[in-house]
Amino acid sequence: MSKALSPLLLTAIERYAAAREAKADLAKPIADFIAATENQSPASIADADGAIASAAGLWSWSQKLSWFDRNVLGKRSDRDLLDEVPGLPFLFLFHKNGFLRQAALERISGPIPNAFLVAALAWRRNDWVHQVRSSAKACMDRCLPFTSPDVLSVFFLETAGRRSTWRRWSDAERQSMDALVARPEAVAEIVAQLLRQRNGPLPSWLRSLLQYEWIDPHLKLLAVEAKISGVRAVALQTLAYGYARSTDGSGERFWIDKPMGISGWRPRVWQRALTIHSDRSEAIRSGLRDRSTAVRKVALEAIIDHASHDTDLIALAGSFLNDRSTSIRSKAAFIVERMKQAH
Template sequence: MQKSQVVEENVVKAVKDFAYSITSGSKVVADMSSLIDVTSQLPLTSFDYWERFIRTEFSLALREREPPKWKFWSKPKERLTWLDLISWDGYKREKALRTLRGAAPNTFFFSLAVRRLNDWVPQVRDAARESLPELAKVTAPDFVIDSLLIALSNWNSWGRIEDADKKILLLIISQKEIANSMRSRLISSSSGPMPFLFSQLGRTNILDDYLPEIANLAVQPAVRAKAYRSLLERRIAWVEGYKWIWTDIRYCEGRKTPIVAERKLETKVPVLRLLECAAEDRSSVVRKVSAEVLIRDLEGAGVYAKELAEKFSLDQSSAVSERGRFALSKLRELERDNSS
């Protein structure tokens, strides 16, 4: 039996057990233990699939437990649960968001709440906007951070999320404990969408004072490169969204083009020092950033421009050495212009 099939069977069993605990009438509080255990092991990269799968199985399980219509006296009392966040009924989803109190039991369930910002019912999105900040305060920071990492990586593909909704997520990220953990993740994570996360976090100022630390210590070269570029260019940029551009409207051909926004940075670290540090980085991705910035501002590097250009021209990476040679040729042109 394939592993995915085993996981699905475990999820179905947990959902049915949970539905039974709700409808049996023998318990005051629904038993979520097995459901929490199984959803804690689900891959968040397949969240769309698991949300649909659990919604369907939960709906079927509740339908199986419904008493016959003629037994109207045995109709169980309605009890809102975390799974009502993905109910087919928009009224239930909204009511669940406004009624549920206490911490989300794991990353999966906090993600269910976050994803209601992209719900197809406007009233549900309003409820999510109002309830998420308080929910984040009482939920374990690791659950919140893991959920936000997925949300920030995908929100540009969410067709219904609005600027006000994005501001709510950024407000949550700006909470001191969450912000500190986010910075630690940026630095220590060796995989995952950290470069994209870095750009999206640039919408706020929570990284501003820590950019030199991120540039020096981040494990992923792409994150270090983005940090150095932001410091050297005195600005931080991010993808705001995408717009469609027709390349040939006769044949309905076109492409998505990113909409880039930016914010100015105030930094006290001298540009020359940043160039030198980036030039010594172990990754050619970072060294290339330093070489590109040097080319754009050869005069600003002063007497050190030639030294840096020569260093880049001898680099083992062809992308870096090519830029170094170009910088040297530009310097020779400048010398000729100044001497004539």
């Protein structure tokens, strides 16, 4: 069993393969396949791509069918089936034959059913075949304006970090797709999920979203009302420091000991100025009132790094000298002691 696919999706694909081998009706297996992709994480698309092709027998080569094969034996080629079986183009997005991937993309229209299949279109925009990438762009331009904001928000959140590691598309191509996905109603749903969800790597998702300026107007709300403390901490840190800081999935080599030729690898970090006005003092005060230790810790770190001369904030920091958290107490003590030494 492929670990890249959910048991439900793998079973649906195997039923398709069995029906294809038996020359049976494919409508029900394909409908089951599309339904099963609903519960497959869009973040798994890179691993799921080959696993789906293998399980479904979607090989790059195909046998040419003779008149006898078609009219007497009733055999059908994959290309024949594309125009005969509703929904089959969604499965053929994973075909090993680039011509069939392109043909599948050209036949898809209307709203995309779920986030995993949106991820499949995005993955094809990163295809190694230029013509497939072009067809994927046209398909997304045609379909995503009609796709549900709920579907787009799940895709965007769960793949924000992963998509930055896909290297075949240019920055302009990636940005054009991001703009197509992140229309206002989809952005509203993304923010709503960050506010209300209680599970998943939400802080990491928010850090990935910091590369987009459209998240800036929502940071104050996220810093106060997000259910997950990690989301509040990321939003607060961004507001308190006055800039968005994240990684884009790329890395850089650095020297640990140059004379000895010892080097390491670390994520490349970038930052940008916020597009909104951020009152640093107000943000820090809000963080100090938070019920979460993680958020209060970020607020105290912001005082250490950027507000060391704000006597009002330093006085507030002093109220945490007896906090139950060792980390909070130590940061508060550092702030107070540094203030004493300054005078």
